[in-house]
Amino acid sequence: MTRASLLLIAALRRTAGGLLLLVGASFVIYITIRSAPGDAIDAISPMGTPPEVKAKLMAEFGLDRDPLTGYVAWLSRSAVGDFGESLVFAPGATVMDVGLPAFERTLALAGLALAACLVLALLGALLLGRPHPRQQLVTGPLYFVTAAPSFVVAVLFAQGMNWFVHTYVEQGGYETPPWYPIPIYSESWMPYLFAGIVLVAGDGLFTDFLNAVRAELQGLRNAQFIAAVRAKGARTVSHIARNMVVPLVSGYAARLPIVLGGVVIVEYIFTLDGAGYLLLEAARERDFPIVVGLSVLFTATIIVVNLLADIVRALVDPREVARGG
Amino acid sequence: MSAPLLAVDDLVIEFDTQAGRRRVVDGVSFGVAEGEVLGILGESGSGKTMSTLAVLGLVAGNPGVMGGSIKVFDDGQPRELLEGLGRVIKRRGDKPARKNDRRWQRLVFRRMKPLWGRVMTAVFQNPRHSLDPLMTVGAQVEESVRLAEPALSKAEVGARAVDWLARVQMTDPSRVHGSYAHELSGGMCQRAMIAVALARRPRLLIADEPTTGLDTTVRAEIVALFKELLADRGRSMLYISHDIREVLYLADRVIVMRHGRIVEEATAADLKAGVGRRDPYTASLLAAAELPVGQQGAA
Amino acid sequence: MEAKAERLGLWSSGAVVAVVLLLGVVAPFVAYDPASAVDYDQQLVGPSAAHWFGTDGQGRDVAIRLLKGIEAFFLPGLLAGLAATTLGALAGAIAGYAEGWVRSAVLGLMQLIDTLPRLVFIILVCTILNPSISLIAGVAAVLFVPNIATVVRRKVEALASEDYILAHIAHGFRPTRILLYHIIWLQCRPLLIRQATYVFGYVLFVETALSYLGDYGVQEPTPSWGNMVAQTRELAGAAPWPWLFPALAIVITISGFLAFGNLLARREEEALR
Ligand SMILES: Nc1ncnc2c1ncn2[C@@H]1O[C@H](COP(=O)(O)OP(=O)(O)O)[C@@H](O)[C@H]1O
Numbered sequence: 001m002t003r004a005s006l007l008l009i010a011a012l013r014r015t016a017g018g019l020l021l022l023v024g025a026s027f028v029i030y031i032t033i034r035s036a037p038g039d040a041i042d043a044i045s046p047m048g049t050p051p052e053v054k055a056k057l058m059a060e061f062g063l064d065r066d067p068l069t070g071y072v073a074w075l076s077r078s079a080v081g082d083f084g085e086s087l088v089f090a091p092g093a094t095v096m097d098v099g100l101p102a103f104e105r106t107l108a109l110a111g112l113a114l115a116a117c118l119v120l121a122l123l124g125a126l127l128l129g130r131p132h133p134r135q136q137l138v139t140g141p142l143y144f145v146t147a148a149p150s151f152v153v154a155v156l157f158a159q160g161m162n163w164f165v166h167t168y169v170e171q172g173g174y175e176t177p178p179w180y181p182i183p184i185y186s187e188s189w190m191p192y193l194f195a196g197i198v199l200v201a202g203d204g205l206f207t208d209f210l211n212a213v214r215a216e217l218q219g220l221r222n223a224q225f226i227a228a229v230r231a232k233g234a235r236t237v238s239h240i241a242r243n244m245v246v247p248l249v250s251g252y253a254a255r256l257p258i259v260l261g262g263v264v265i266v267e268y269i270f271t272l273d274g275a276g277y278l279l280l281e282a283a284r285e286r287d288f289p290i291v292v293g294l295s296v297l298f299t300a301t302i303i304v305v306n307l308l309a310d311i312v313r314a315l316v317d318p319r320e321v322a323r324g325g
Numbered sequence: 326m327s328a329p330l331l332a333v334d335d336l337v338i339e340f341d342t343q344a345g346r347r348r349v350v351d352g353v354s355f356g357v358a359e360g361e362v363l364g365i366l367g368e369s370g371s372g373k374t375m376s377t378l379a380v381l382g383l384v385a386g387n388p389g390v391m392g393g394s395i396k397v398f399d400d401g402q403p404r405e406l407l408e409g410l411g412r413v414i415k416r417r418g419d420k421p422a423r424k425n426d427r428r429w430q431r432l433v434f435r436r437m438k439p440l441w442g443r444v445m446t447a448v449f450q451n452p453r454h455s456l457d458p459l460m461t462v463g464a465q466v467e468e469s470v471r472l473a474e475p476a477l478s479k480a481e482v483g484a485r486a487v488d489w490l491a492r493v494q495m496t497d498p499s500r501v502h503g504s505y506a507h508e509l510s511g512g513m514c515q516r517a518m519i520a521v522a523l524a525r526r527p528r529l530l531i532a533d534e535p536t537t538g539l540d541t542t543v544r545a546e547i548v549a550l551f552k553e554l555l556a557d558r559g560r561s562m563l564y565i566s567h568d569i570r571e572v573l574y575l576a577d578r579v580i581v582m583r584h585g586r587i588v589e590e591a592t593a594a595d596l597k598a599g600v601g602r603r604d605p606y607t608a609s610l611l612a613a614a615e616l617p618v619g620q621q622g623a624a
Numbered sequence: 625m626e627a628k629a630e631r632l633g634l635w636s637s638g639a640v641v642a643v644v645l646l647l648g649v650v651a652p653f654v655a656y657d658p659a660s661a662v663d664y665d666q667q668l669v670g671p672s673a674a675h676w677f678g679t680d681g682q683g684r685d686v687a688i689r690l691l692k693g694i695e696a697f698f699l700p701g702l703l704a705g706l707a708a709t710t711l712g713a714l715a716g717a718i719a720g721y722a723e724g725w726v727r728s729a730v731l732g733l734m735q736l737i738d739t740l741p742r743l744v745f746i747i748l749v750c751t752i753l754n755p756s757i758s759l760i761a762g763v764a765a766v767l768f769v770p771n772i773a774t775v776v777r778r779k780v781e782a783l784a785s786e787d788y789i790l791a792h793i794a795h796g797f798r799p800t801r802i803l804l805y806h807i808i809w810l811q812c813r814p815l816l817i818r819q820a821t822y823v824f825g826y827v828l829f830v831e832t833a834l835s836y837l838g839d840y841g842v843q844e845p846t847p848s849w850g851n852m853v854a855q856t857r858e859l860a861g862a863a864p865w866p867w868l869f870p871a872l873a874i875v876i877t878i879s880g881f882l883a884f885g886n887l888l889a890r891r892e893e894e895a896l897r
């Protein structure tokens with residue numbers, strides 16, 4: 001068989017695997033709903049929900065049937081993106097209408113922050129070069145600082161900003177600087193930038209990525225085939241770059257869940273109207289359809305990104321297809 | 326005597342280990358002349374690889390090369406690889422200062438850049454790890470061809486690459502051309518690596534234990550391939566092995582290394598004929614080689 | 625020098641771990657009534673001999689709240705670390721040793737759990753079930769099982785073909801003994817130490833984060849480092865100590881535990897080599 005058809009088969013198989021995972025993960029979510037203590041419908045609806053709304057919810061989540069057929073009923077609706085209607089947050093609007101735009105913003109924020117982190121880690125690794133002990137004087141404290149959870153970083157960042165602006169105003173600046181949006185709702189993209197910085201700096205993301213990229217780069221530089229490329233007088237850059245693609249893509253996909261966790265809280269702190277903020281607000285007000293809809297979206301994103309990473313790996317590395325995994 | 330290609334003098338290589346500083350190459354001197362095959366023989370750990378890596382300018386830091394001189398002759402012009410090493414070491418003192426190391430390595434790389442490939446190139450011990458796993462074998466041979474003959478058109482480069490793969494006696498060169506390293510056997514990988522090296526048309530080919538780790542029959546094939554390639558046209562080669570029979574078969578002149586020192590230097594003809602007095606270690610190697618196959622030790 | 629820097633890191637992070645463990649054990653024996661601690665005459669007093677870390681907006685001593693705040697995550701974190709490593713080691717051992725459908729089933733389950741976005745799933749669980757730190761820690765432990773199982777499985781698979789393991793098999797040792805003692809206990813211990821500290825750090829993170837957000841974590845007036853940090857909301861820039869010290873405590877504890885797990889594991893790995 002040709003390599004292209006093998007590749008196609010591998011891609012199809014992985015897509016099927018991804019779909020299966022999505023079904024499995026949604027089942028886990030559904031079973032979690034069903035495991036509510038007492039009457040499930042009371043657990044998932046806000047206080048004082050009128051009986052007809054409760055009945056509708058019961059039907060939507062298949063709570064009136066046994067778990068399996070109920071799951072099938074719920075899945076067949078959610079599979080086409082119908083997660084029902086919001087109860088409290090935006091009564092009457094469908095979950096997708098409320099959730100999807102917010103989720104897009106969140107995905108853009110998390111994806112770009114992680115991409116920035118990747119670029120910075122790569123630059124850092126190239127700049128630092130081969131590890132040597134004196135660098136530990138820098139990387140040690142750096143590790144310490146960036147191990148801070150993103151919400152702590154966000155709080156410190158916001159407080160630092162507050163203090164900075166406070167001094168600025170005291171010293172004769174008459175109004176807050178135009179770029180300062182916290183915690184004001186605004187159309188400005190500055191809060192997104194701040195949130196991005198916090199995401200990169202928090203949860204140990206940057207140092208972890210930096211260390212991984214450095215180790216990978218170091219291993220490649222010491223690899224025998226790179227020595228062979230050198231010895232024949234060819235440039236090593238293209239060989240090293242090509243061999244870095246797979247680790248970088250894998251590293252990106254592996255860290256996305258961490259960022260998607262961090263972004264929930266960071267959005268809340270910076271009051272960005274993304275999916276994380278929406279999720280926490282909806283959870284607080286027991287707007288259950290939104291919580292479930294967003295949970296499925298987050299899960300699906302992780303599965304899709306892993307699938308894409310798998311496909312890139314298969315495209316770049318011929319050994320992946322040979323392994324047949 | 327024909328023109329020299331390589332002259333190594335009093336080379337010293339040391340490494341810092343947990344047990345302190347170890348001298349793994351201790352005052353080694355050897356040379357290769359145009360059209361000559363020098364064999365380096367020695368047990369595993371005797372410093373053969375380190376000596377050849379030093380010649381290629383590929384010994385990474387952790388003290389590394391600590392003394393001596395390595396002259397590579399480029400069209401008769403001697404180029405000293407280790408010029409200024411003394412100053413670097415003096416500045417470094419007893420400390421394993423990495424910063425100077427990096428600067429030193431960059432300097433060596435800059436000196437080697439015009440020499441790598443054109444004057445000499447190498448085939449290493451582990452063929453599987455010597456090929457870029459993400460590139461087809463053909464693309465890697467083509468890379469060499471393009472470097473050796475920049476004027477060729479794309480189609481000519483491709484044809485030349487298949488040609489080289491055929492020269493190293495691949496059974497199906499055009500299929501191998503589109504294969505990746507993981508799809509080939511160890512012996513085929515080593516043939517491919519030899520093709521990559523030869524396509525670069527170096528004056529001096531360095532082969533560091535090219536047969537170690539291959540099956541016995543495949544080893545014999547690779548050695549035969551080297552013999553044929555040598556007979557093809559007078560080529561200069563530095564052939565390293567721990568197997569005395571291979572070295573005696575291929576080399577004109579042999580040096581024997583042990584514990585980082587040269588214990589013996591003789592022509593292959595003299596060794597075979599048993600002329601002259603031998604170092605006891607060489608004598609034991611020779612005696613072992615006389616044994617019928619099957620009674621030999623693992624070494 | 626390399627070794628020296630590492631030893632310094634090991635000692636300093638070890639000191640952090642030791643202090644947290646000690647305080648975590650002591651904390652339950654310290655009597656503290658959050659209601660009677662309120663003292664409006666002592667609001668926002670700066671750090672002093674009487675109040676080492678000052679007092680907060682309600683005049684409560686920050687130092688003792690820091691101490692009692694450890695209780696919120698200490699036991700749940702330790703138990704979650706223990707549970708996750710035990711389950712993960714077992715799952716990894718089974719996946720690495722078994723063949724056929726058992727292996728596929730374990731691998732599939734692990735992959736399934738691994739795709740759940742941790743924090744989002746924890747929030748989902750909290751909206752459905754009665755939220756408590758024990759519940760959160762339990763869910764976190766389960767969510768970490770795939771990570772641990774993967775590293776253990778790789779190790780088991782790598783070791784399965786090693787000569788000395790083959791020799792053990794040839795000597796007729798029972799496979800479960802070889803698997804659980806020689807492979808998991810002797811060879812995977814560094815991995816497990818590292819992963820256990822990750823889980824502990826994660827439980828600390830989730831507890832403080834949720835307590836900071838306020839809905840599912842520890843509720844005022846019971847102290848938690850997270851809801852202490854949340855005082856930034858009322859205090860604005862007035863006085864940093866009520867929230868800065870708990871924030872630092874979170875950072876120091878998490879990075880201390882992670883670094884200690886990492887360095888200890890690395891040292892053991894070197895000893896194994
Ligand atoms: N980076 C290093 N650090 C410490 N010792 C090394 C290093 N590289 C090689 N050595 C030691 O140098 C000696 C010579 O190695 P080598 O030249 O590879 O031997 P050979 O090729 O003859 O088998 C060996 O004993 C090896 O352990």
Ligand SMILES: [Mg+2]
Pocket residue numbers: 370373374450534
């Ligand atoms: Mg060698």
